Amino acid sequence: MDTEEVLKDFPTTKRVDYLNAASIGLVPNPVIERSTEIETEIAKGGTLALDEEKETLIYDGLREEGSKLFSCDSTDIAIFNSTTEALNSFAWSLDLKDDGKVISTGVEFPSVTYPWLRIARKENINVKLITAENWRIPINVILNEIDENTKVVVLSHVEYLTGQKFDDDDIKKIAKQVHEIGGLLIVDGIQAAGYLPINVKELNVDIYIAGSYKWLLAPFGTAIAYVSKDLCDELDPALVGWRSRENMWDFDALDLSYASTARKFEYSSSAYSVKLGLAESIKYLRNIGIKNIYDHNKKLVDILAEQLNSIKNIDIITPPEDRCSILTFEPTDKDSSAIAQALRKLEKPVEFSLRLGMIRVSPHIYNTENDILYFVGHLRQFLR
Ligand SMILES: Cc1ncc(COP(=O)(O)O)c(C=O)c1O
Numbered sequence: 001m002d003t004e005e006v007l008k009d010f011p012t013t014k015r016v017d018y019l020n021a022a023s024i025g026l027v028p029n030p031v032i033e034r035s036t037e038i039e040t041e042i043a044k045g046g047t048l049a050l051d052e053e054k055e056t057l058i059y060d061g062l063r064e065e066g067s068k069l070f071s072c073d074s075t076d077i078a079i080f081n082s083t084t085e086a087l088n089s090f091a092w093s094l095d096l097k098d099d100g101k102v103i104s105t106g107v108e109f110p111s112v113t114y115p116w117l118r119i120a121r122k123e124n125i126n127v128k129l130i131t132a133e134n135w136r137i138p139i140n141v142i143l144n145e146i147d148e149n150t151k152v153v154v155l156s157h158v159e160y161l162t163g164q165k166f167d168d169d170d171i172k173k174i175a176k177q178v179h180e181i182g183g184l185l186i187v188d189g190i191q192a193a194g195y196l197p198i199n200v201k202e203l204n205v206d207i208y209i210a211g212s213y214k215w216l217l218a219p220f221g222t223a224i225a226y227v228s229k230d231l232c233d234e235l236d237p238a239l240v241g242w243r244s245r246e247n248m249w250d251f252d253a254l255d256l257s258y259a260s261t262a263r264k265f266e267y268s269s270s271a272y273s274v275k276l277g278l279a280e281s282i283k284y285l286r287n288i289g290i291k292n293i294y295d296h297n298k299k300l301v302d303i304l305a306e307q308l309n310s311i312k313n314i315d316i317i318t319p320p321e322d323r324c325s326i327l328t329f330e331p332t333d334k335d336s337s338a339i340a341q342a343l344r345k346l347e348k349p350v351e352f353s354l355r356l357g358m359i360r361v362s363p364h365i366y367n368t369e370n371d372i373l374y375f376v377g378h379l380r381q382f383l384r
Pocket residue numbers: 022023081082083084085109111112156160188190191211212223
C-alpha cells in the first residue's frame with residue numbers, strides 16, 4: 001500500500017493524528033468531490049440533474065460495488081439509509097413465531113439488540129444476550145445457546161467497543177448450527193467492511209449489513225445489506241413504499257407487489273449523492289486492496305498493543321487473539337477523559353473515542369506508524 005499517495009487524499013491528517021475510524025472515517029478527497037458535485041447538481045437542477053434513468057443508475061451502481069465488496073450478486077444487495085434502519089427493517093420482517101429465541105451479546109452496539117428488545121415488548125419472544133467473559137464473547141457459549149427455539153443469532157462481525165473480531169471459521173460454525181434448526185444468522189458488519197475481506201457466501205450468513213461512514217470512508221446516509229436469495233424470496237418487507245416494486249416507475253397504488261430481488265427492501269427516495277459517494281469509496285478501497293488495508297491496519301494495532309504493554313497501569317480490553325483494527329484500553333489510575341482532553345490540546349491533536357470510560361483507538365489507511373508512536377509518546381508523558 002502506497003501510504004504517501006493515500007495521504008494526499010486526506011489533508012486533515014496533516015494537522016490531526018486522527019485515530020477514530022470506528023466512530024467516523026475520513027472521506028477521501030475524490031469521493032467528497034464526486035458526491036458534493038452531484039449533490040449540488042441535483043439541488044440546482046432538480047430533474048434536469050436527476051432523471052429516472054440517473055436515479056436508477058445511482059442505485060444500480062452502488063449495488064454493483066456492494067456486491068464486489070461482499071462477494072455476492074448485485075441482485076442480493078439492498079440499499080438502506082443506515083445500519084440501524086436495515087437491522088430494524090429485517091427484524092420486523094421476520095416471523096419469530098411464538099416463543100422464538102433471538103441470541104446476541106451484552107457487548108453489542110445498542111442498534112444490534114434494540115430491534116429485538118422492542119419486538120419482545122409486543123410478541124412473545126425470548127432475547128438472550130450473552131455476557132462477555134473478560135470483555136470477550138466465547139464462541140462456544142454462543143453455540144451452546146442455540147437450541148430448537150432459536151430463530152436468529154445476531155452479532156457484529158467486529159465488536160464496536162472491544163474490537164473483538166469473530167473469525168471466519170467461527171461465523172461459519174454459528175451459521176451451520178443455526179441453519180440446522182432452521183434459524184438465521186444476521187451480521188452487522190459496519191465495524192468490519194472497508195478493511196476485512198468479506199465473502200458472505202462462504203461465511204454462509206443470511207443477512208450482512210454495512211453502513212457508509214466508518215471504515216468504508218463515505219459520507220453519512222447510507223448502508224448496504226446482503227440478503228440471501230432464499231430468505232429474500234421468503235420475506236414480506238416490514239417497510240414498503242414506491243421503490244419496493246419491480247417497476248417502481250409505474251406508480252400503481254392498487255397493487256402492492258415486490259421486486260424479485262433484494263431491491264424489494266428499498267422503499268423510499270433518499271440522499272442520492274451519498275449513494276454515489278459510497279459506490280466511489282468502495283471503488284477507492286478496492287483499488288488499494290481490502291487485504292492490503294487489513295494488513296496495514298492490523299500492523300498499526302499490533303504496534304500500538306506492543307507499546308501499551310510496556311506502559312504500567314494500562315489494561316488492554318481488546319482480546320489479543322481477536323484484534324484487528326480497533327484497540328480499546330483503560331488506564332487503571334488515571335481518568336480517560338482527562339487523557340482525551342490533554343491529547344486534544346496538543347499542537348497536533350490526537351483524535352480517538354471514549355467508550356464507557358475506555359479509550360478506543362481505530363487507525364485506518366490514512367494512518368502511519370508515526371501516528372501510533374506520536375500518540376503513545378504523549379500518553380506515556382501524561383501517565384508518568
Ligand atoms: C456495530 C454498530 N452497528 C450500528 C451502528 C450505527 O449505525 P448507523 O448510524 O448506520 O445506524 C454503529 C455505530 O457506531 C455500530 O458500531
